[in-house]
Amino acid sequence: xxxxxxxxxxxxxxxxxxxxxxxxxxxxxxxxxxxxxxxxxxxxxxxxxxxxxxxxxxxxxxxxxxxxxxxxxxxxxxxxxxxxxxxxxxxxxxxxxxxxxxxxxxxxxxxxxxxx
Amino acid sequence: xxxxxxxxxxxxxxxxxxxxxxxxxxxxxxxxxxxxxxxxxxxxxxxxxxxxxxxxxxxxxxxxxxxxxxxxxxxxxxxxxxxxxxxxxxxxxxxxxxxxxxxxxxxxxxxxxxx
Numbered sequence: 001x002x003x004x005x006x007x008x009x010x011x012x013x014x015x016x017x018x019x020x021x022x023x024x025x026x027x028x029x030x031x032x033x034x035x036x037x038x039x040x041x042x043x044x045x046x047x048x049x050x051x052x053x054x055x056x057x058x059x060x061x062x063x064x065x066x067x068x069x070x071x072x073x074x075x076x077x078x079x080x081x082x083x084x085x086x087x088x089x090x091x092x093x094x095x096x097x098x099x100x101x102x103x104x105x106x107x108x109x110x111x112x113x114x115x116x
Numbered sequence: 117x118x119x120x121x122x123x124x125x126x127x128x129x130x131x132x133x134x135x136x137x138x139x140x141x142x143x144x145x146x147x148x149x150x151x152x153x154x155x156x157x158x159x160x161x162x163x164x165x166x167x168x169x170x171x172x173x174x175x176x177x178x179x180x181x182x183x184x185x186x187x188x189x190x191x192x193x194x195x196x197x198x199x200x201x202x203x204x205x206x207x208x209x210x211x212x213x214x215x216x217x218x219x220x221x222x223x224x225x226x227x228x229x230x231x
Contacts, residue, residue, distance in 0.1 A: 042223040043159070043203070090158055103207070104149065105219065107158035 002026055004108035006091050012114045013081045021076040021111050023091030031094045032074040033105065034058075034066060036087040043090070049074055081115045088112050118142045120222035122204050127228045128194055136189045136225045138204035146207040150178050150189045153201045153224065162202075163189070191227075199229045 004025045013019055023032065034046040045058030049068040063085060065077045074093075078085060092105040120140045128134040140148070147166040151159035165171055165180035165187060177190040191198055201224040208218050 040223070043205075043221040045218070103147075104161050104164060106161065109158050 004091055004093055004106055006089075006108040006111050008111060009109065010112045012116065013078075014116050015082060017081050018077070018079050019081065019113075020078075021089055021091075021113075023074045023076070023093075023108055024072055025074075025091075025093040025106075025108075026072065027093060027095075027106070028071070029093035029095050029106075030071075031096065031103075031105075032068065033092040033094075034064070034074065034076045035090045035092065036060065036085075037090060037110075038087050046076065046089075081113075083115045086113060086115045118208065118220050120204055120206060120220055122202075122222040122225045124223070125226045125228070127230060128191075130194055130196060130229055130231050132194050133190065133192050134194060134227065136191070136202050136204075136227065138187045138189070138222060140185050140187070140204070140206045140220070140222075142206050142208045142220055144209035145182060146209060148178075148180055148187050149205045149207070149219070150176075150187075151203040151205065153203060155200070159203055194229050196229050196231065199227060201226045 007022045030051050033048040035043045037043050044060045046060055046064050047058050047066040049055045052071040055066045067075045089111045091108040094103050094105045096103045122138050149164050150162040152162050153159040163178040165178050168180055170179045175192045180187045203224045204222040205219045208220050
């Protein structure tokens with residue numbers, strides 16, 4: 001049981017390049033999330049998914065797209081990378097998003113992205 | 117607005133007790149989480165409170181007062197490995213369909229444990 005995994009762990013891009021970050025979970029969780037974490041800004045939600053085939057915008061969605069074609073995978077795409085997207089990206093998953101302990105979010109190890 | 121306040125930094129001595137406070141102002145409340153995050157690593161779940169009172173889990177305890185919008189994380193018998201950032205997060209009720217309830221995150225409290 002690996003929990004939540006992310007690939008790649010590190011990546012350096014040039015401005016304008018595109019890339020896809022992959023998140024996979026083996027806990028059969030319905031909900032999946034993409035966050036970015038920047039110094040002084042805390043964790044900010046980019047996009048999330050409430051189930052296979054569904055996605056929704058978080059608080060900072062501009063410049064990113066996502067897809068959830070399979071329940072266990074959640075992809076984050078950067079269409080044209082900008083230096084402002086230099087950050088640490090975390091994927092998380094939860095069984096639900098309600099009011100119980102079962103709705104705890106579990107995080108992947110993160111992807112450290114630098115855009116030059 | 118929605119806001120979570122935590123001290124930015126704290127310092128404590130190995131073997132001591134430290135209390136990390138979190139105050140929140142949110143439009144709804146459906147539980148409060150504490151996470152631990154070591155430098156360069158992912159946040160890991162520590163505790164969850166949805167009712168008033170104290171939840172104890174080994175060396176860590178978490179307290180909640182919903183009427184005061186206040187929680188604290190208590191760490192006992194501090195060890196060097198407890199040096200980390202501690203994140204407070206409140207589950208609000210989001211405006212979107214499906215009753216998805218958002219997590220509102222604090223900026224974290226960086227705890228340094230000295231020998």
